[in-house]
Amino acid sequence: MKEDKKKNNKKPKIEPVKPKIGFNIVYIALIAFFGYLMFQGDGFLSNQKELTFTEFEQLLQATDVAKVVANESTRTAAVYLSDKAIEKEAHKAVQKSKGAQYSVKFGSVEVLQNKLDIAKKNNQIQEYKFESPSEWVGLLSGILPILILVGITLYFMRRMSGAAGGGGMGGQVFNIGKSKAKLFDKNQKTKVTFKDVAGQEEAKEEVKEIVDFLKNPEKYTKLGGKIPKGALLIGPPGTGKTLLAKAVAGEADVPFFSLSGSDFVEMFVGVGASRVRDLFKQAQQKSPSIIFIDEIDTIGKARGKGNAPGSNDERENTLNQLLSEMDGFDSDANVIVMAATNRADVLDKALLRPGRFDRQIFVDLPDKNERKAIFEVHIKPLKMDDSVDIDFLARQTPGFSGADIANVCNEAALIAARRERKAITKQDFLDAVDRIIGGMEKKNKIITPLEKKTIAFHEAGHATASWLLEHAAPLVKVTIVPRGQSLGAAWYLPEERMIVKASQMKDEMCATLAGRAAEEVIFNEISTGALNDLEKVTKQARAMVTYYGLNTEIGNITYYDSSGQEYGFTKPYSEETAITIDKEISKLIEEQYKRAVQILRDNKDKLTTLAEQLLKKEVIFKEDLEKIFGKRPFEKHLIEENVADVATETSAETSTKIDDKADDKPTEA
Numbered sequence: 001m002k003e004d005k006k007k008n009n010k011k012p013k014i015e016p017v018k019p020k021i022g023f024n025i026v027y028i029a030l031i032a033f034f035g036y037l038m039f040q041g042d043g044f045l046s047n048q049k050e051l052t053f054t055e056f057e058q059l060l061q062a063t064d065v066a067k068v069v070a071n072e073s074t075r076t077a078a079v080y081l082s083d084k085a086i087e088k089e090a091h092k093a094v095q096k097s098k099g100a101q102y103s104v105k106f107g108s109v110e111v112l113q114n115k116l117d118i119a120k121k122n123n124q125i126q127e128y129k130f131e132s133p134s135e136w137v138g139l140l141s142g143i144l145p146i147l148i149l150v151g152i153t154l155y156f157m158r159r160m161s162g163a164a165g166g167g168g169m170g171g172q173v174f175n176i177g178k179s180k181a182k183l184f185d186k187n188q189k190t191k192v193t194f195k196d197v198a199g200q201e202e203a204k205e206e207v208k209e210i211v212d213f214l215k216n217p218e219k220y221t222k223l224g225g226k227i228p229k230g231a232l233l234i235g236p237p238g239t240g241k242t243l244l245a246k247a248v249a250g251e252a253d254v255p256f257f258s259l260s261g262s263d264f265v266e267m268f269v270g271v272g273a274s275r276v277r278d279l280f281k282q283a284q285q286k287s288p289s290i291i292f293i294d295e296i297d298t299i300g301k302a303r304g305k306g307n308a309p310g311s312n313d314e315r316e317n318t319l320n321q322l323l324s325e326m327d328g329f330d331s332d333a334n335v336i337v338m339a340a341t342n343r344a345d346v347l348d349k350a351l352l353r354p355g356r357f358d359r360q361i362f363v364d365l366p367d368k369n370e371r372k373a374i375f376e377v378h379i380k381p382l383k384m385d386d387s388v389d390i391d392f393l394a395r396q397t398p399g400f401s402g403a404d405i406a407n408v409c410n411e412a413a414l415i416a417a418r419r420e421r422k423a424i425t426k427q428d429f430l431d432a433v434d435r436i437i438g439g440m441e442k443k444n445k446i447i448t449p450l451e452k453k454t455i456a457f458h459e460a461g462h463a464t465a466s467w468l469l470e471h472a473a474p475l476v477k478v479t480i481v482p483r484g485q486s487l488g489a490a491w492y493l494p495e496e497r498m499i500v501k502a503s504q505m506k507d508e509m510c511a512t513l514a515g516r517a518a519e520e521v522i523f524n525e526i527s528t529g530a531l532n533d534l535e536k537v538t539k540q541a542r543a544m545v546t547y548y549g550l551n552t553e554i555g556n557i558t559y560y561d562s563s564g565q566e567y568g569f570t571k572p573y574s575e576e577t578a579i580t581i582d583k584e585i586s587k588l589i590e591e592q593y594k595r596a597v598q599i600l601r602d603n604k605d606k607l608t609t610l611a612e613q614l615l616k617k618e619v620i621f622k623e624d625l626e627k628i629f630g631k632r633p634f635e636k637h638l639i640e641e642n643v644a645d646v647a648t649e650t651s652a653e654t655s656t657k658i659d660d661k662a663d664d665k666p667t668e669a
Helices: 002-009 021-038 053-061 089-093 108-121 135-162 168-174 203-213 240-253 273-287 314-327 367-379 388-394 402-418 425-439 449-467 502-523 530-545 575-602 604-617 622-629
Strands: 049-051 065-071 076-079 103-104 125-129 182-184 228-235 255-258 291-293 337-342 359-362 475-479 489-492 618-620
Touching: 053 076, 053 103, 065 108, 065 359, 065 604, 076 255, 108 125, 108 291, 125 255, 125 449, 125 502, 135 228, 203 228, 203 291, 203 337, 203 359, 203 425, 228 240, 240 255, 240 291, 240 337, 255 273, 273 314, 273 337, 273 489, 291 388, 367 402, 449 475, 449 489, 449 530, 449 575, 449 622, 475 604, 475 622, 502 575, 530 575, 575 604, 604 618, 618 622
Parallel strands: 049 103, 065 125, 228 337, 228 359, 255 291, 291 337
Antiparallel strands: 065 076, 076 103, 182 255, 475 489, 475 618
């Protein structure tokens, strides 16, 4: 035991850190050295005043000069005054000068020497001397400006080129065209594996097959199959495209080159194409390998758009080089290119054709079961309470991406810590969902009593209509507490549908317009608080008429452009059709508004009771609506199970509609 203690008490040897000499220090030292050689001599640091040769002769005659030092190379003489002369008023300007007080230019050495000889004989000067520097000093003095200019140029080139190609002057300047891809191989692996990727089983299967292609190519080539050249991950932000690529890097036993599309962009012409060539050269040398380009839309946008005639677009040159490199692969090169983007509609068609990106893997938003799997991944490092139900959380987060769910888990942990809990509870998760969707509660926001009453009836109108309409989303919670930019909000639990019928869209529009309809029914006038509602309803109505062909007057025609190129300044329909479209959109919206008004008038007493409870409690839940309206008659049509028991335990669930923005505050009725 004593021996162990002695061993543990030994202090580890600390090796001295060797200082690194950067090239900036070398540049400064060289410039200082050459500057010393160039400006060596008397009077360099002094504040000398230049004299004409005539003024110099006058000083000699006045016996004010004590010493003269002449430089034959620069044809300049430094003039030192005597102690008596420097006290004269005429030399007051140079009294504080260190070294020589004056300097004078001369043309001929012989003329100056004769003048000084005569002055020495007449005791007008004490001493003088001529300096003649060596030839190599003069040569260095001549080329010093050029050396300084070259040094400054190299310095700024290093600064602009960044860390391209490794350290050192050669790596910084001359390797600017080298690839900036980060290499992951056997020596440097990522810790992410397919186990860390949840909720994207179909995408994982396709990506796993790519890894298997590289690990066991004979399995496919013996049957005559060819390894795909490229795979493009497409999907909304936050769905896990980059995470899938990291998992490939962690699972594959082959070199993995990772970089972003912006890494090809540089201020120098031709650098992007050069980096593409170098990237594919390195990948071929280390084949089998994988190249991953994140945000490929940076360089992969469709060519020929937005460029001035005759201009040379560097981005297009980079894309052209990328296309040619992908075509140049041999069938046995065993190099696969992976890329990710959430803007597939802007990519060049040549990039998407078979033979380049053979596979397009869609990474979509997760459904309920996939959200449950994602929650299970993100709550592993969290300290959870027994009240947390993952199935419940998955049901309350429709439309959430993987990144959103990760944010919910983190926000719940922060809320629990703020409340000084020992574990994260179910309530913390629900409050986190509220926080992410609507923002922080603003209970101290100043609202007049009339404004508060208007907001209460507005939100009660939404709640009443959605409760009484068959296809409207079931309501979970209504609040008039300001949250974020909203003055009030209604929380719904929407049904996850793959297709939507016209009757379902009309019911949703009616429920959305019920807020403004409630203001008309109660106050006989409307306010500006429904701007967000009107925007949503107008988009829905326009989609029904022009996109989905759900209008009998327009017929089974769509004006939707799936290519994303739209129609520019021209419309794909005539002026008469445009007038008809506007009329049908207005007609559809007004029909649903009148329908909402009629529903609320028929249930005005219940609407008033609900609004009064809102004014009293500020937050009401589904159970409060059941006491006023009774059981919702359409519960049997819901896909989700046990939805009726959700609101009794929640303070907030998923919101698909948050209206009444603060910028559009209702005016006084």
